[in-house]
Amino acid sequence: MKVAFIGSNGFLANSFGKFYNSFDNDIVVYGRTAPKYNSNIFFQLDLLYYDFVIEELLKFDIIYYFAGEGIQSNNKPDVNDIYKINTFIPIELILKLKGKSFSGCFVSFGSYAEIGCNSIIKKFSEEEIINSNLKLLNNYTISKKLLSQFVSNFETPFHLFHFIIPTIYGYYENPNRLIPYIIRNGKEQNL
Secondary structure, eight states: OEEEEESOSSHHHHHHHHHHHTTTOEEEEEESSOOSSOOSEEEEOOGGGOOOOHHHHTTOSEEEEOOOSSOSTTOOOOHHHHHIIIIIHHHHHHHHHHHTTOOSEEEEEEEGGGGOSOOOOSOOOHHHHHHOOSOOOSHHHHHHHHHHHHHHHOOOSSEEEEEEEOOOOOTTOOTTSHHHHHHHHHHHTTO
């Protein structure tokens, strides 16, 4: 199986990279920094300044779009970059893949924060998250919701999956994210 990762070193890319390494799959990675897992080929690129030659992606069985901008609240990226990376590039890739009769699978990710501000204690269905009219807190969340809404309404001849995921935590988590931050501060204060 030929697998492409767009985005190289976030929590999801690292976790999926380690998973695919355990099965000896070919992984080609496109990202700003070299991956921490084994890949067959690494193309260093910044998505803000690179336009994919779509024919390069047609050879893959699965394309994972792991790239994200504005995830870390302590980083202050340009608001245009947030929308470009989180919304417009994946939409453009999906449209180009459809136009070239891609026959594999494209996978992208959304955020539970797309629900919006609420105090409701309940499980939300995907449809309720996508159609929620509750206020969104920031450009990151708005950009992810736009992608979720696009994917939920767009038909392709290939498999198109968009997973809305909750807060995740694990071994490869960035130490500045919420859960590692709480754990680190708790240890430092002997809590």
